[in-house]
Amino acid sequence: MKKHFLFLLCLALLVPITSPGWGIFAHRTIAQISVYTLPAAMQGFYFRHMQDLVRLSSVPDERRDVSPKEASKHYIDMDHFGDNPFGAMPKAWDKAEAKYTADTLRKYGTVPWTIMEVKDNLTEAFKQRDTLAIIRLSAELCHYVADAYVPLHTTENYDGQLTNQTGLHALWEGKLPERHIAEYKLDAEPAKYVKDPLADIWKVLQESYGFLGETYDREEKVTRQFTPETKYNFSHKYGKTRRFYSDAFADAYHKEVGGMVAFRMKQAPTFISSLWMTAWKDGGSPNLNELMTKKPGKIEKDSLDNQLKIWKKNGLAEQQLLLAMQKQAATVQADQINAATDMAPPVLETTSPAEPAPAPAAPASNPKAPEKVKAKVKTEAGSTKAKEKEAPKKKQPAKKDDGWGAPAGSGW
Numbered sequence: 001m002k003k004h005f006l007f008l009l010c011l012a013l014l015v016p017i018t019s020p021g022w023g024i025f026a027h028r029t030i031a032q033i034s035v036y037t038l039p040a041a042m043q044g045f046y047f048r049h050m051q052d053l054v055r056l057s058s059v060p061d062e063r064r065d066v067s068p069k070e071a072s073k074h075y076i077d078m079d080h081f082g083d084n085p086f087g088a089m090p091k092a093w094d095k096a097e098a099k100y101t102a103d104t105l106r107k108y109g110t111v112p113w114t115i116m117e118v119k120d121n122l123t124e125a126f127k128q129r130d131t132l133a134i135i136r137l138s139a140e141l142c143h144y145v146a147d148a149y150v151p152l153h154t155t156e157n158y159d160g161q162l163t164n165q166t167g168l169h170a171l172w173e174g175k176l177p178e179r180h181i182a183e184y185k186l187d188a189e190p191a192k193y194v195k196d197p198l199a200d201i202w203k204v205l206q207e208s209y210g211f212l213g214e215t216y217d218r219e220e221k222v223t224r225q226f227t228p229e230t231k232y233n234f235s236h237k238y239g240k241t242r243r244f245y246s247d248a249f250a251d252a253y254h255k256e257v258g259g260m261v262a263f264r265m266k267q268a269p270t271f272i273s274s275l276w277m278t279a280w281k282d283g284g285s286p287n288l289n290e291l292m293t294k295k296p297g298k299i300e301k302d303s304l305d306n307q308l309k310i311w312k313k314n315g316l317a318e319q320q321l322l323l324a325m326q327k328q329a330a331t332v333q334a335d336q337i338n339a340a341t342d343m344a345p346p347v348l349e350t351t352s353p354a355e356p357a358p359a360p361a362a363p364a365s366n367p368k369a370p371e372k373v374k375a376k377v378k379t380e381a382g383s384t385k386a387k388e389k390e391a392p393k394k395k396q397p398a399k400k401d402d403g404w405g406a407p408a409g410s411g412w
C-alpha cells in the first residue's frame with residue numbers, strides 16, 4: 001500500500017515530456033524520400049543539395065527555442081472550433097480571420113496558411129533563381145507539410161495530456177519511427193502538380209484529425225497489458241523526474257498503430273515534392289541544371305540511381321542509407337543556408353476564396369474520431385479554462401536531453 005502511495009506521489013511530481021512535431025529523425029527521413037519522388041527535371045538539383053535539405057528540414061522546430069511566434073505555425077487545434085470544425089473553418093486565411101480573428105487563429109495554430117506562405121515564397125525563389133532560398137524554403141515547406149500529417153497536430157489534446165496519456169506525441173511520431181523505420185514501406189508515389197494546394201492541405205489535416213480516435217484508443221488498449229511500472233521509464237536529472245513510455249510499451253503500441261504511422265510517413269513525401277514541383281512550375285520552370293555550378297558527373301548520377309533502386313525495394317534503413325541515421329557532413333555553405341530567418345505572419349490572400357466547403361467524410365478507419373476526442377476532453381477533470389492554460393505548453397520546446405536515446409542530432 002505504501003509503495004503504491006509513493007508511486008502515485010511520484011506521478012504527481014512528474015515533468016511531462018512534450019514534443020513539438022515529428023521527431024528530427026522522421027522529419028529528415030521524409031525530406032530525403034521527397035527528393036526520390038521528384039521528376040527528373042528537378043531531381044538532380046535536389047539530390048545535389050540533399051544533405052542540406054535533410055538537415056534544414058528540422059530547423060523550424062529548433063527555431064521554437066528562440067522565436068515565440070514559431071510554435072503555432074506547426075499545428076492547428078481543430079477541436080477548438082466546434083463539433084464540425086472542418087465545415088465551420090473557412091479555408092482561406094482572410095475569411096478565417098474575419099470569422100475568428102487573427103489572434104484566435106494564431107493561438108490555436110496556423111499550419112495550413114503557413115504552408116501556403118512558404119510555398120508562395122518558394123515560388124518566388126524559383127522565379128529569382130535563388131539557389132540558397134530554394135533549398136531553405138523547400139526544407140521549411142517539407143517541415144510544415146510533414147507536421148500536417150501528424151494526427152496530434154490537429155488537437156488541443158496534442159500530447160494526450162487531457163486524457164492521462166501524456167507523452168503520446170513523442171511516442172507516436174518519434175519513438176515509433178525511430179525504432180521501427182525498417183518495417184515501414186516508404187515507396188511514395190511520384191510528385192504531381194497541385195491545382196488547388198490550399199484545398200489539398202485541408203484534406204491532409206482532416207485525414208489527420210480522423211486518425212485521432214485510434215491514436216488514443218489503441219494506447220488505452222495496450223495500456224491494459226501493462227502495469228504503470230512496465231508502461232513507463234523514468235529518468236532523474238537536475239532534481240527533476242521525467243516520465244516516458246518504455247520500449248516495451250512502444251513496441252506493443254507499434255503493433256497497434258505502426259501501420260498508421262507508416263501510412264502518414266509514406267504519404268507526406270509525395271505531397272511535399274508535389275508542392276515543390278508546383279512552386280517550380282509556377283515559378284516559370286527554371287532550368288535547375290543551370291543553377292548547379294558543376295554538372296552532375298557519373299558518380300553522382302550512379303549514386304542517385306542506386307539510392308532510387310534501394311528505396312523502391314524498401315532497403316534504405318537496412319543499407320544505412322537514411323541520412324537521418326548518419327552524422328551530417330559539414331558543408332561549405334552551411335552557414336549561408338542555415339540562416340533560416342523567422343517567418344512573417346501568414347500572408348493575407350488577395351484572391352477571392354471559395355466558400356467553406358462542406359466537410360468531407362472522415363477516413364473510414366476512424367469515423368468517430370472527433371467525437372472521441374471531445375468526449376475525452378469533457379470527462380477530464382480540468383475545465384475549459386484549464387485546457388486553455390495547457391495550450392501554451394506547446395510553445396515550450398522540449399529539451400534535447402530527454403533521455404530517449406534517439407539517434408545523434410535528434411532533438412525533441
Ligand SMILES: [Zn+2]
Pocket residue numbers: 020021022060061074143147
Ligand atoms: Zn514542427
